[in-house]
Amino acid sequence: MIMVYVSRFRVFLVWVLCFGVALASWRFMVLGVEASMEFVAYHAIERRLAFFAHITLAPVALMLMPFQFWTGLRARRPQVHRWIGRAYGVSILLAGVGGLLMAAGTTAGPVAAWGFGALAALWLGSTGYGIWLALQGRIAEHQRWMIRSAALTFAAVTLRLYLPLLFATLGEETGYTLVSWLCWVPNVAVAEWYLRRPLRRSVALAA
Structure with a gap:
């Protein structure tokens, strides 16, 4: 019962x-970019379309992600599950491309650029492949890849959990560089551990 x-x-x-x-990510709509996102506001000037695609649509993907793992909805309303999946995929496509362009133009240095760039590329790749698997009817594989996609989507949460602590202890420059990897690498590691557990392997083999 406790479990x-x-x-x-x-x-x-x-x-x-x-x-x-x-x-909270949409606070820029009320406060403006300069007041709410001062650290990355330069992107709004240098690559405006990419910036607003990312900060507007990445939160959409984040809000839709839990619905895709709602077993009851998936079982009772599969068509709703598919439409939410399409919206999730389109949001990630546009937000991910925006994230790639922002990573390429970041002033935080090459380590941060590679960290956020890898996150965007893997986010796009895992989501796109997962959706392709669904279209092929390979549902078990689709589910595994969407777990990986969700782990990368959840980087939006872990980034905001880690960033205040890293800024307070290491300073903004070092903290921002570190969080570009820390916000998603542990998420992916946990997802892979979950997917590779012996119990899940035996269930997959039985299926």
Whole structure:
């Protein structure tokens, strides 16, 4: 019984974090870019389309992501699941390309550029491949790749959890460089551990 409550709390926490961070990310609509995102506001001038595609649509993907793992919705309303998946994929396509362009033009240095660039490329690749697998009817493989996609989408949350601590302890320059990798590499590692557990391997073989 305790494990059931723990599991439900984890699910609840993911929903709260995804929606909370997504809504907080749209604060620029009220406060403006300069006031709310001073550290990256230069992107709004140098690569305006890429910047606004990323900061507007990445939160959409983050809010939609938990719905894709809602088993009841997927079972009872598969068509809704598919339409949410399409919206999730399009949001990541546009936000991911925007993220790639921003990474290429960052002033934070090559380590941060490669970190955020790798995140954007893997985000696009894992999501695109996962959707392609669904179109091929390879649902078990599709589910595995969408878990990887979700781990990368969740980088929006982990970045905001780590960044205040890193800024306070290491300073803005070093903290921002470190978070460009720290926000997503552990997420991917946890996802791979989850996917490679012996129990999941035996279930997959049985299927």
